[in-house]
Amino acid sequence: MFIRENKFFTAALVALIIFGALTFGNMPGPATQTGVVSVDGTVYNFSDYPALTQEQLGIFNYLDGLVTGQPYGSWEGWYAEDFASLLHYVLAFIMYATSLIFETTPGYRTTHYQDFSWSLLQKMNTSYGEYNITSIEYTEWINTPFPDYYYDADDPYNASNTDAVYTGGFRGPANIMWTGHYGLMEALHERNFNTGAAFEELSWFIRDWNNTLTTDGKGNQKDGGLWGIGLIPCEPYIAFVNCNSIPMFATYLYDNMYGTDYKGVWDFGLNFSNVVAQDEYGLFTDGYYVQQPLGYQQLPDGPQQPFPGNSIDRSVSGGPVRVSGYITAWALTFLEYIQPQETTNDYPLFLDVYGRDVSGDKFVVVENHRHPNAFGTFDILATLFTLPLSNQRGDLVTNQRIRNFIHGVFDKVWSSDGRAMWFDTMSLVPFLQAPLSTAWVWGTTPTYIRDFAEARPAAFWDQPYISAADDDRIWVYQAAWDEDKGAFILNIRVDQAASLTFSNFDSAPTAHVAGGSLGELTEAGPDYTLSLEPGLYQIVLR
């Protein structure tokens, strides 16, 4: 009635409807449905098993398009023109984040995931000889201001002494910011798919780290290894705890997978990180110089950088040690498996020192707590790195507040075929598109980085799993073998008629759903095939 009587009300209502329709988007994705299936008195509650969401799988498909959909040396869609030197980090973190997807559905191991993982490794390992300036060797090493370096413990100021130990080279001992990541990517590929294809090269890196960390580089045993600190420098002259946390993690995983005992080579470096590479709060510093970089200039009046010594913040009077929010978050995440007490103790302290309450429902982490008036790319990085850390620490409040802040100012975009999703960062920094989307997965899965350090039990590889499927027609939310109940748990959405091939079943299993059965699977050689029409299914196979 008042619509007739009140023109302003009517106008406002119409304008509201139009505006609401024009701006409708970015609603939270649908929660994964779980149900209960009973088979012969045994109850299978799907909420008891880890599950992926539509959005996480959509982001995987987006990343898959960037990785397996193009030649290894191609970077179309990465928007990395100004950030080429960071590409190898993005590749590595994509591997870590997508491994969380693989870990959540360990019974889904078709070529869809395995090819992606292998392609990611190949993309990370492109050589200058084969791919020229589009190679990671060029962007990460050759195109950097690090010429050949030599190290002599008695003369760390002289990096040009060719009589000392050579420490340069893309795959050399001093490029841990590539070798560490590449090694862990190889280790994760083996842990996830058990192909053996990366074993030899990974073993070479493990032996190289062992040699670097326990000898002087000339064959003589030496505490703390070549540089005497038990850590390996990223650039040939400066070591970072976060960069070293990656090969540390890879070494522990390697030991757990292959029954070796290399992890002790990191004890010296861990102790050094926890005692020396510390700021005034007891959090990790932003780098430790093992030698003076070529061409380094001390400030005539400012604080003097010691060599060797913690990197100092020359912009602050008195020259306190340099600090970094992203480095600390990264290191705490990857070191939690190795030294859980340190991460447990330091996490709340880290939030206190680096965290900022933007509002009740938004939280940001700054890169340098001494410079609160600056905000840039590294502050966004520090915030993004806190996402997986908070998830891993079970701090879902902080995790949600970070996502509200950082992801809440970008559009979620779905591809026209509805298979891929990403966060559109074109208006701010296009290069952030892949990292921001990756961070969403990394910060929201029900599995964590620390879980990866444990090898899968040998029996895992004999358990039933999905070995082939019409991958581009399905969404696999849950896929795992329940050892205790002797059944395969499958939660799946089928867009178009699709079939899935199961391996390792001893006999033809029956597909059970709530209140009924889909019948026995069809035998196909040693495997069994399940055909599904479009729909949403929670299936127990046994």
Add this chain to the structure above:
Amino acid sequence: MSETTSKTEGGKTKRFLGRMHVRTAKDLLLTLLHSVVWAFLFVLVSLVPMPYTMVSLIKLGLGPALAIIALAGAVRGPVAGFLSGYLGTVMYDLLVSGNVLYWTLPAVACGVSGLVVGLFTYDLSKGRSLAKLSVVALVGFLFSILLTAIIDLTIARFAVMLVVGLLLLPGLGVGIPSVILITPILARLWHSAVSLVSGRAPLTHVGAGEKRLP
């Protein structure tokens, strides 16, 4: 002379208290009750995820919770308007973060929008008055968000880029359409609902001594 002055001042005080809806104990209690109820509504509505779309760095969308604060001010005056924003923000912050931020100063800033709206009188049955409510709610919201930005820059010491690019711009894109469009609609619906329930026109916020609006 002094008696006259005293009477005049007494009258002014009464009018002021009346305008605040706190002249009598009953008024005060009712105003506080309004504040708490509107604050709870604010929290409930704030918890509902709302759609939005980005146009460059501008976030366009709707935040109905902002209109609820304005509505509280329009219905029950500046004290209720302020308290609903203040209490609502404090309760919301406690609920979603477990913290009260910066000595509740951001909550004060939020309350300002309800206070500004409550300083004026409205006849919620008339389009012209609803339009006035839209404009005043916009002014109140702008005061509120600018105050928040000032607190962020001076007390919280956030970077300018963070405040302007990631807080102020997205906040304006959601807040402006919300207070302009949703506030009058909610106000008109509230007016009709109360009329329907009570069988008479609601006691819309008016100053002391002023004629009750129909």
